[in-house]
Structures are given as structure tokens and as C-alpha cells.
Amino acid sequence: MVKNAQVISMYLLIHSGLIFFLYPADIIESTEVGHWIPILTGFAIHAAVMFVYLKGLRLADGQSVLDLFSSAGRTWSALLLAPVFVYLTMVLVITARAYSEIVNLLFLENTPLWATMALLLGVSAYVASLGIESIMRSGLLLFGLSLPFAVFVLATSFQNVDWHYLLPSIDRASASFSFLFGVPFLRSLFAFGGGFLFLGFIQPSLDYSHRRLLMSSLILLPLFLISVYVPLLTFGQNTSATFLFPFLMATDTVDVDYLIFERTTLFFMLSMFVFVLVFMAIVTWQTVRIATHFVNLPFKPAVMIWTCATFIACTKIEDWQQVERLLGWNTYFRLYAMFVIPAATLAIGIRYARKGDNTNEARAQ
């Protein structure tokens, strides 16, 4: 079935859920001047690896990555996918833990952490256990529901900007790409490093136009720029570098007289939070898909077991520093998932296509 709207909205939703929280602080930390350079660099990397990944998938005639890799042999596919499994599991733990902390910091002060984590993991596990079609459908629905609020908050967030902060646009440090191997920049890849992997998992059941998806990734570019530049233009580099969540701080300064609500941030936060919920559902689903592909397990109980394990891992993380350390360790797996998996998909895809041609030719003869 061709479900362009569902796949594209899922793609946008996953990334917007991730970029507005941790991403701006990392980029602001990565360089002092010319933040558009790391943003565009990150985006270019994202677009390039996505292009390679989609190309490989197209050559594979609509198979999922799991089936495609298996065509290269069971051991190979297990070796290739094991780091992805670890990566996705870590992402799940980090997201659940970090976002419950964020909720705690920003509005539910009195709620214990385990309760928000249980809610996050419980809901996402439930959605994941219903299968990919329900995940995608709920993604589209929630995307439609939250879009008006998100657009409104994004538009009003420009209220206090001082455009002078845009300058200077470049300096020696940012022009020489010295940020590239710095920890903050590598950490910022969290926002768009592995989110697109789901595209290779959904394929046999849901089809989509690869070209349109690539085009829609352009919508993300302004979101990346807004998430970093709104706090920068409101506060300036020095001040915004002191914030944990610069974008949310910037929306907190917005004062809209004619609204009966005082904090528009809350609406924005909640819609982003819902997006993260869907993201976690799809990550859980992918992780369990990989596991059940190699180990003979029924799907639903596997989701349950895996979510419980994640919950226990989450409760073991005690403070924000540990979350950051985990994000740091995650970098290696992230780089792997970002670069090796698309490259492998392309390589195996080319081999598969060639083999397909050969058998077709053989059949023709």
C-alpha cells in the first residue's frame, strides 16, 4: 500500500520531536560564531546518508533491510544489525529517561520520575505492540492534531529577536570546521542520526515515494535553523550558552496579550512530547523486529519483555550527567547506524539488483 502522507508525517514528527530539546544547546556549544555552518553540515550529512539508504532500498525492490541483509547470509546480517540493535536500545533508554527528566523540570515538578517513565514506555509499548500500521496511523493523527499549536508557537517565538545577533556570520573557527570532531557536534547528531532508519523496516507492508520523502526532508531545514537561531537572536551567544533547553527558554519569554494562556511553551512542549512518544513506539517496534528476526519469539510478549527491561535500565540512571555520558557512548553506535547501515544497504542492494538481473537474463535465455 502506498502511504506517502503517513510515512512523511512520521518522518517529520520524529525529527521535530527530537530537535527542539537537546539539539540547540549542543549546536550553541559547538561553536561561538556562525552556527549555520554546523547546522547545514549536519543537515547535509543527514540528507546524504538518507539518499544512500533510500537508493539501496530501491534497488532491493521494496524489501525490508532485515530481508535484504539476510540475502547476504545470516551471519553477516546478524553482525551488521547487532550494533543497530544496541543503538536503538540505548536510544530508547536515553529518550525515556531524558524526556521524563525534561517533563519533571518544566512542568510536573512533583511527579516522581518512575511514573513519567512508566507512562512514556507503557504507552509507546502498547502502540508498538499493535504493529506498524497502527503506529503510522497514530503518527499521522497526532501530527495533524499538534500541527496548529506547533506552528503558532514557532511563529510567535520570533517576538523578542534582535536581528543584530545574526552577525558576524562566520569566523575562522567555524569556517575551518573545527567543531566537526568536537563532542557537542557529535552529540547533536542524536537529533537526526538514527531517526530515518525506520524507513528500511516498514517497507513490505507500507510503500512510499522515495523522491517525495527526500523533498520533504527540506521542511526540516528551517526547523533546525529556528530551533538554534531563535534562542540565539533572543539572548545572544553568551546567555543562551547557559541554558539547558535554549529553545524552550526563548519561547518562555514570549508574551502574547490576547491569549488567555500565559505560557505558550506548554502547548509546544506537549505536542513535542507526543511526537517523542510515537518515536519511542517506532524505536521499540524496530528493536523487537530485529530481535524476532533472529530469535524465534512471539512479537507481543517480546515487546513487553523489552519494555520492562528498558524501564529497569531507565530507573538505574540517577542523574543528568549519566544521561549525558550515555549520550556520549551512544555516539559510536550512532555513527555506525548513520554511515555503515546506509552504505551496507546500498552495497547489498547493488549486489541484489545484479543477481536479480542475472537470474532474469538466465530465465530469458
Place this chain on the structure above:
Amino acid sequence: MKRARNKAIAAVLVCLLIMLLLGGCWDNKDINHRSLPIVMGIAKRESQYLVVLQIPEPGLGATKIRLVEETGTTISEIVDRISKNMESQIDLLHLKVVLFEKGYAEEGVNDSVETFMRAHSLSPKTMTAICDEPINLFFRNIDSFNKNNGTILINFFEKNAGWNPHISADRVWELFRSIHSYTRDTVIPIVRSGTGTVIESNGSGVIRGGKLVERLTSDQTLLINMFNGISAKGKIEVMDHATVEILSSSIRRRGSIEDGHPVVKGRISLKVSLIETRGQPSQQQIKKEVEALLSDRFDAMLKKLKAHQADVLGAGQLFRTQYSRDQLERWRTDYFPSLNVDIKFDTVIQNTGKLKADA
């Protein structure tokens, strides 16, 4: 059949379970068990903070105002202690105005500003002001004046209520920004309890690095607001031969470096309406008088600011391409004192009221 019934029972059970969650958030306190202060006064006496909270208490017919005072070593500790002593919990979410006592502002308000930015439940949009008299006296005075109206201090600052273009408006986040910024200082209004009106505006205070270093008159504050692009609409200027009301103002400005010194060239366009005349001044004469009045005032103010190295005009913002970041770090001390500001005023007398110009 049996399967369907099992499903129905399961659904009912799930609904019942959800009811447990519907109670809402953890340790939630209902609104009638919360106190929502709207004004907080902070003073520091011999390294002890004194905090005064103005809490409206809705009652039958009228809203009563309650004043609570407490001292302690940190602000959060004091709020906590007040909360403990009161029959309801203090919730600072709806705090609208923070008043710093003058002495405390001179010493530096960095700590409180940081607390405000760090804390979960405080809004960075809270307005700030300096109180020119002992803080407890101020609250008692405005309380005795206006028994039933707790919103008077907010209305004084609110753009859609009692705010005037010659009162500066500054919020906690702006103060926080000025503490961390290289090129930007800020002005916050100074108030005291009045004799005829409840509150009296007393010009504004220049804050540099979180410290009150200088005072500006209301007229000078107006110029700063104008320079920063806030329209001076509504301000009435009295001169020798005429009185005019400013209808609108806009500014264009540009920074450049001449002979190694920073120079700001600006042009403020004013549209005014004639309110009163004395004698028979020509339109030209009135324009000249407006321009001379504002220019002189601006020069006097700039001199004051340079003496304290406090760039409340945000002029350093205009030099972001000309100077490197290292140089901008020294903007206040090395460059701002030698800044030349060349402001031209363009005045248009948009109308002469309901009488003809030469009436």
C-alpha cells in the same frame, strides 16, 4: 461468545484503572490550597534577605491583599518558610513583578536573577523594578492607599494598561541577558509610593552587570526607548513656545568606525501633534525647538552613560561585524567611552489639533 464477554470485562477494567490516573498529577494541590503572590519585594540587609510577598485573597465581594514578610539567607529558603507557615502552599507561577530595594540593587541582584531563571516555577517574563524606599514601607503605603486592588502594581507596568513610553519595561530574562552579554546593559524603572497617586515613577536605574550604577530621569528613559525602537507615542513635550504630543517615532541607525573610534549615526523621525502654543511661533520654530530639546537631552544622557561605561543603548550591537568577539568583550571598557553618537531628529508636525496653525 465467551471471548467477547472477556474482552468487554477487560475493557471495563481498563476504564476503571484509567480512573485512578484521572486524579491528575502527583501531589497535586487544588487551587484553593494555593496562594499565588503577584508581587515580590526583595531587600538585603546585612547579608540577610528580606522578602515581602503580596498575595491577593479572593473573598466575598472584594479581593483582600495580604502581605507576608520573612527574612533568611536565600530567597527560595524564605519562600519555603513562608509556605510552611501559611495554611496554603505558595506558588510563584503567577508572580508578575519583582521589586528590588535600592540598596540591594546597588549591591548587585545577580543571585536573585539567576534563581529566577533557574527555578522551575518562575516565569522569566516577570517584570522587574527598583523600589526607592524601604521595601516594607512601600508595601504598607500602597496597601493603605488601595485596600481592594491587588493588581495596581501590575497595571502600572502593563503595556495595555498604565504603561507610558517614558517608563522603561524590563523583564527578568532581559536582566539575565544583560548580566551575561558583552554589549548590552539595561534600564529598569524606579518607583516609590506616591502621595496623590498610589505609585510614583521616579525615572529609571541603569543596571550594569546586575548592579544599579546610575539613575536616569523619565525624559532620558524616553530617549533610550526611542533609540531601541520602542515608539514614543503619547509622550507630551513642553517647550518655550509650544507643547506637542508625539504621535509616532521611528529610528534608523548604523555603526561605523572613524579614526579608530566607534561612531553611531542615527536618524529619528518624529511625528507630532500641536497641543498648545504660546505666542505666535512658526511651524519651523516649533520643529527647531523639538529637535534642540531632544538633542540636548540625548547628549547629557550619553555623557552620564559613558562615565559609568554602561551601554544601555545597546550600541555595541551595531558593531558586531566591525569588532571581533574578543574586542566586543572589552566593548564597555575600551570602546564605549569613546563612542560618538550623531543623532538627527526629523520632526513632522502631522496636525495642529482642531485649530488652524496660526489661530
